[in-house]
Amino acid sequence: MRSKMGSESEAMAEQNSMEALAKLEHRQTLILHRISNLELKYLPNLDSPPSSVPSDGADDDTVARLSAILRTNAVNDFSFKRVPSDYYDWALEARRDVLDAASIDHLCKSIVLVNTQAPSHVVDCSDRNNSKYYIVVVQYTAKFNAEAVKSFLYSLNDGKIAKKKFNLRLAPEETSVKLTGYEHNGVTCIGMKTDIPVILDEAIVKLNPDYFWLGGGEIDLKLGIRTSEFINFVKPFIIKCS
Incomplete structure (x- = not known):
C-alpha cells in the first residue's frame, strides 16, 4: 500500500x-x-552594416570635394562615414554606435533659417550681421531656441534694427536645397552653394571630446570633425541657442 x-x-x-x-x-x-x-526596433540591421568611407574619398565625388575644401582650409582632423538608408529611423543611441561617436550629444544637425521679417532690402547673405538666411548647428538632444538667436542678432546690430525685424523660422526645404546644394538630412556647413553665415550652439563647443558629427553633403553620408578646426575654418557666431 x-x-x-x-x-x-x-x-x-x-x-x-x-x-x-x-x-x-x-x-x-x-x-x-x-x-x-x-x-x-532600436538596433541597426546587422545584415547591411554601414561602410566607413576613408577621409581621402578617392572614389566618392562628394567626399573628395569636401575633403579638398577642408584640407585647403587647414582642417585635417575629420572623417566621413556612410550610413544605411534607414539611419534616421534609428534611436540616437544606435546612430551614436554606428558612427562611433563619443555620446548622443555629439550628434548634431544643420538647420537653414530665414528671417521672415527682414527689411525689404535684405534679400541675401551679403551682410553676415543682418542676413536674410542663417544656418544653425545644434545637437539632436537639444531644443533650438529661436528667441535666443533673435536677441543675439538684435544686439549684434547695436539695436539699430528694430527687434521685430528679426523673426527666424525654418526655411522651406526647396529654399534650403537651393542655398546649400544639399538635400534634407544631408545639409552641411562645408562647401555650400551660398556663403550662409553659420551659428554654432555653444553647447557643442563645450563637448568633450571636442569632435562632433553632422551631415556630410548626402543623406547617407556623415561628417565627423574636430570642433576647434571647424571653428577656425567656418568662423561661426557662437551663442547659446538651445
Missing part, C-alpha cells in the same frame, strides 16, 4: 516538475521574443 502511494506521489511530483519546466520554457520564449522585437 505504501509502495503504491509512494509511486503515485513520485508520479505527481514528476508531473508538477514537468509543468513547471514547461512554464519556464514558455517564459523564456516570451522573453527572447521581446528581446528580438527590441533589437529590430
Whole structure:
C-alpha cells in the first residue's frame, strides 16, 4: 500500500516538475521574443552594416570635394562615414554606435533659417550681421531656441534694427536645397552653394571630446570633425541657442 502511494506521489511530483519546466520554457520564449522585437526596433540591421568611407574619398565625388575644401582650409582632423538608408529611423543611441561617436550629444544637425521679417532690402547673405538666411548647428538632444538667436542678432546690430525685424523660422526645404546644394538630412556647413553665415550652439563647443558629427553633403553620408578646426575654418557666431 505504501509502495503504491509512494509511486503515485513520485508520479505527481514528476508531473508538477514537468509543468513547471514547461512554464519556464514558455517564459523564456516570451522573453527572447521581446528581446528580438527590441533589437529590430532600436538596433541597426546587422545584415547591411554601414561602410566607413576613408577621409581621402578617392572614389566618392562628394567626399573628395569636401575633403579638398577642408584640407585647403587647414582642417585635417575629420572623417566621413556612410550610413544605411534607414539611419534616421534609428534611436540616437544606435546612430551614436554606428558612427562611433563619443555620446548622443555629439550628434548634431544643420538647420537653414530665414528671417521672415527682414527689411525689404535684405534679400541675401551679403551682410553676415543682418542676413536674410542663417544656418544653425545644434545637437539632436537639444531644443533650438529661436528667441535666443533673435536677441543675439538684435544686439549684434547695436539695436539699430528694430527687434521685430528679426523673426527666424525654418526655411522651406526647396529654399534650403537651393542655398546649400544639399538635400534634407544631408545639409552641411562645408562647401555650400551660398556663403550662409553659420551659428554654432555653444553647447557643442563645450563637448568633450571636442569632435562632433553632422551631415556630410548626402543623406547617407556623415561628417565627423574636430570642433576647434571647424571653428577656425567656418568662423561661426557662437551663442547659446538651445
